[in-house]
Amino acid sequence: MTETDLVPVFDGHNDTLLRLYQSKDADVEKLFIEGTQGGHIDLPRAKKGGFAGGMFAIFPPPIEKSKRSAVPPAPSDTEPLPPEIPRADALASTIAMASILYRLERASALSVCRSAGDVRNAMAQGSIAAVFHIEGVEAIDPELTMLDVLHAAGLRSLGVVWSRPNAFGHGVPFRFPSTPDTGPGLTDAGKGLVKACNQLGIMVDLSHLNEKGFRDVAEISDAPLVATHSNVHAICGHSRNLTDWQLGAIRESGGLVGLNFATGFLREDGRMNADTSLDIMVRHVDSLLQALGEDGVGLGSDFDGAMIPAVIGDVTGLPKLLDAFAERGFGRALIEKIAYRNWISMLEKTIG
Template identity: 60%
Template structure:
């Protein structure tokens, strides 16, 4: 049987940079090295076999009580107002600087290629892809995009649910489809084209359904939703229809299983009482619709309430064990843990 900390997990989404910023910025990085309250740090990574993943840069909105609201039988949370570029950019720079400081301190490696990821994981170093969740920090002329790419940006989501100059997202609404409103703006379409040119992976996790299909039409790269689940099992606006999952597979793209309880549970509630069997049911469904080469993990660690059976990255061995007990082969478990992500990134980044 596969050792519980192997294969290493390369994860599609985490929000640890936001947590570190809120905890005080650079002084809080000591906790990443030695252990901190929260989901991700180096000691927990060693326990859980966490090899790295996409480290999100996210500009927060005033947002009070959303988890409590998402414990109701039905809910429709109002989206925060758009954040102007001049307010967002300093926050983006702060979180990017924290990621670079972690690299300078030897905690992780900021990876700009799949070769970088493979080398870091082989050396026992956490592999980090700089990702932006919601492109408020990028101007309409896309000058900031080019600068951020030079700094290491390799993945971008045009929106985090609230609107941007680039497009429209999905609200936190249950029950609801993601077929809500218009998709990409004309500036958003230029953003897609420029990301394709640079080799920046586009993440559609928070885009509404129209935006998803806009990207599918415009982009010549694999379609990716880093942290989304199956609408057929949880009818939440954040989840993907079977048609979307099929399109992801046909494009040789990826969908990462989101551990956020509200997007796993059939009742859409943000409660940690989620059996591992529910996570496996979403994996089964996404594998059936997208194909086993196009599904991975996209936890949303440090950004959501996750199943109590896992808790933090130290609990990832429980998920590996559940996969094996469920009948997944060692080869399939390796694909789900990291091989599928790396294969897709080779297609998107060109190596």
């Protein structure tokens, strides 16, 4: 028996809804419930890996004739921002992925959770606890009428931007080496969106947001600052990672950062290379613990949205990471905090 036996994982970010949407399979419920080759998360593998739930992201994909990886194949310090996408396209894909989420719930594959209490109840019942999250809010109009509709439908967490500009702000390009200081801050509509999220009880995710946008959220928001899937810039100097002052602002607010498993945001060379060790993941977590304290660190895998270390492979590899924490000397209580307790506590503070 290891230190991490029976520790469930609540994860800050996955793109499984996008994978199911892009599969074009008419029976996505069967695809998820029975499992499939490829990808990172389905029901059989989730149960095997101790995956108890997380933020299920809806990400409006780029409108391109040829699909490209979210992260360039090789590090570049001149990588441009991906282009904006039309609101009509974003709205269509957002609604389609929300439909998939609720079809999965109707099929008893997961439970859509609107509060921390819902998450606890779902976990206690052995059901995957899914929080409705949007990554890049191009589907929302600047007047925020769609925000009310999405909130009523269960939206409880959103990232203002993906790594492209929209009506609300600017994302960071996928540059390495680069700081996150890559463009202007939030627009007036973006500032209004943050205030509205505070009022509605929607968690605001800082991942993908550039430095000036981050500063704007920190100044405006009355909620803890959260980056659901970001790493330490001092270890991997990628524009997507968090600098010392950003980590300091998150700690001061009582916020949280989820470790991103994407190899290009872990490695010191910024490369997408599946031959990436557990050691570098533990090193990022060690640094996050030093910067944020034991209550400020979680996991934010980016499953189904990134190249992850081969040693993890998919969601069934989560126990290997928790075992690596135990080998590093983390006690059971700390491992449980990182694995799920800190996320549930943060949801209590941000969505209720």
